[in-house]
Amino acid sequence: MDQIPMHLGVSHFSTPAVAVEGLQEALLQNDTFYGPTEGTMSLRQAVAKRYLEEDGIPLPESQVLITAGAKHAIHLYLQSLLQPQDQVVMLAPYWFAFPDLISLSGGELVSIPANPQEGYALPLEALKAAITPQTKLLILSNPGNPTGKVYTQEELQKVAHLLEEHPNLHVLSDEIYDGLQYETPPFSMLRFEHLRDRISVVNGFSKSFAMSGWRVGYLIAPFEILERATALQLKTISGVSPLTQAAAVQAMEHRQQIWQSFKEDLAPKRQRVQEALAQIPALSYTTPDAGYYFTLDVSACLQEMNSNSLYKTVEEWASGLKNQVGLEVLPATNMGMPGAVRMSFALPDHILESALLRLKAFVI
Amino acid sequence: MDQIPMHLGVSHFSTPAVAVEGLQEALLQNDTFYGPTEGTMSLRQAVAKRYLEEDGIPLPESQVLITAGAKHAIHLYLQSLLQPQDQVVMLAPYWFAFPDLISLSGGELVSIPANPQEGYALPLEALKAAITPQTKLLILSNPGNPTGKVYTQEELQKVAHLLEEHPNLHVLSDEIYDGLQYETPPFSMLRFEHLRDRISVVNGFSKSFAMSGWRVGYLIAPFEILERATALQLKTISGVSPLTQAAAVQAMEHRQQIWQSFKEDLAPKRQRVQEALAQIPALSYTTPDAGYYFTLDVSACLQEMNSNSLYKTVEEWASGLKNQVGLEVLPATNMGMPGAVRMSFALPDHILESALLRLKAFVI
Secondary structure, eight states: OOOOSSSSOOOOOOOHHHHHHHHHHHHHHHHSSSTTTTTOOOHHHHHHHHHHHHHOOOOGGGEEEEEEEEHHHHHHHHHHHHOOTTTTEEEESSTTTTTHHHTTTOOOEEEEEGGGGTOOOHHEEEEEEEHOOEEEEEEEEOTTTTTTOOOOOOHHHHHHHHHHHHOOEEEEEOOTTTBSSSSSOOGGGGOGGGGTTSEEEESSSSSTTSSSGOOOOEEEEEEEHHHHHHHHHHHOOOOOOOOHHHHHHHHHHHHHHHHHHHHHHHHHHHHHHHHHHHOEEEEOEESBSSSSSEEEEEEGGGGTTTTTSOSSSSSHHHHHHHHHHHHEEEOOGEEEEEETTEEOOOHHHHHHHHHHHHHHHHOO | OOOOOOOOSOOOOOOHHHHHHHHHHHHHHOOOOOOOOTTOOHHHHHHHHHHHHHHHOOOOOGGEESSSHHHHHHHHHHHHHHOOOOOOEEEESOOOTTTHHHHHTTTTEEEEEGGGGGTTTTOHHHHHHHHHEEHHHHHHEEEEEETTTOOOOOHHHHHHHHHHHHHTEEEEEEEEETTTTTOOOOOGGGGOOGGEEEEEEEEESSSSEEEEEEGGGEEEEOOHHHHHHHHHHHHHHOOOOOOHHHHHHHHHHHOOOHHHHHHHHHHHHHHHHHHHHHTTTTTTTTTSSSSSSEEEEEGSTTTTTOOOOOOOOOOHHHHHHHHOOOOEOOOGGGGTTTTTTEEEEOHHHHHHHHHHHHHHHOOO
């Protein structure tokens, strides 16, 4: 049977034409030589302009480092901040790449589960209890990956209070799914200006601009950290291609129309998945506020809760789903949420319909 | 006065049209999504084909990792090979980025000077004396940067013997200026097939394909090292853009005509620089076998040897050159050759002529 890839972290959208035109213009101008390590001035300015226009935050372009994708931005940041044995607190489920990135920089992950029954609301008390003198960093994805949770301003205010109470604590806010929210736009952590010496943001073009193959991301960080990150970028990769950055500039300048068109496609799909899941009571889920994933709790389909089940673990369940009905989803075990899977709905309509039929046939 | 940039590690050539066409074709095919961490199959195959056709080396494409430039390939390699306190032997002068890359991976640089009076010939006895049980790696640039030295097959045979005598010693051969030799093509270290479990090659598209802004390089390494390098690439940058790789494929396929056209431009320029330097006896130099740099020993222009000189150090001399006649060259102090500078001649003819006049006026 053909396989439907609902496990991928990439949408079915092609890169917007305006971005390709940005590249073509750069080629016409022969912009094929090494660029600055920090990134091109035009992309750093476009990023700063975005935060000014969307969030009302005056941000000097000198505080923006362009990186080889958002993962690379996180890597440079963690290498520049962490010392061995520093503790890093994250809310689970989290993006699966974080644990390796943290341990590569010598940090120790402390995972705090957020409750799906409460819509993955910020678990303030658990967070407070987890923060010790060894805690150097809190990583927050907003919108969440895989949860699609958009934190309210009130929740983020609580995070800001945590920073006020713990003067050595930093926050890295991963905002790479911003723009793809269905209702309230996410509130960037950068808005807490009085804490800007300890607040950093990572973002990029792979998700909300459908530019995963262009490898452009960025880091906004306090100057001291940014300088170290820039020095490390210089030592290890020199810098990012000015050609792909020229494409990213145009994407950023046209972000509102790009986000609008993506959401017009994704919103009815999110609705369709909800309707289909409502008919599969064994799978519990939370409707994402943003992005294109559902996180499904499949524990009611495993042997521990269902003695008729053939599957002991979520990995076995996902293998069964793949082998029997050709549907690929991503077990969330390494996202800190055993018993759950991440399922993307960023697929063409007819494929999504087939996927939902297959899921229902497999589970019921 | 206008500044003439002879300090840069980049030529005046634009990226070849065939490479740009490779990118255009990939855009038409919508190849804008994440590619494989290892690199695209077509680029890995094109690299393998190059080594088969140029060097007669059968190389499985699975032994090729595509990286975000050659510097990144070196970084991934050193991170995958070195343990803290491992010694790394290099012949000086060497590429200025190596010391930082080595120390970032915990290695200790042991620098062995090669003698310009002997044309930077391989100093075998000094090398032998430098290799201890702590020596993990010998790094060789062939063609040399900044020297432009192409090692003879006999010299490389001696390196192979060193490996035979020291069963824990590895070699990294930096071959990024290959293709730009004026006479005998460099002999790739990969030809020593019986030592392939300890021989690695780094190469890329920035120099001999004029694609510095595309950020594509590659590492050819023993499988065990390559696996670690690939895992680290996955953790830190996911992979390289399939778009820029598509351009690199076409460049590689058309390498002979590209190299030919670059050398037809560079060879008379090398000749002109030689003629001009012959009239400036205070600057001693060796004519490069490959590439587009002259390494000039300027110590006869410094105070220690010339009491009339205004300049104590090569940095002061280079500043004087820049400020008085608008000529930028690169002091070789951090290339392990104090008293020398690196000077590129990859410039348009009329600019090169002006540069040579300025140099003569300044020195004489």
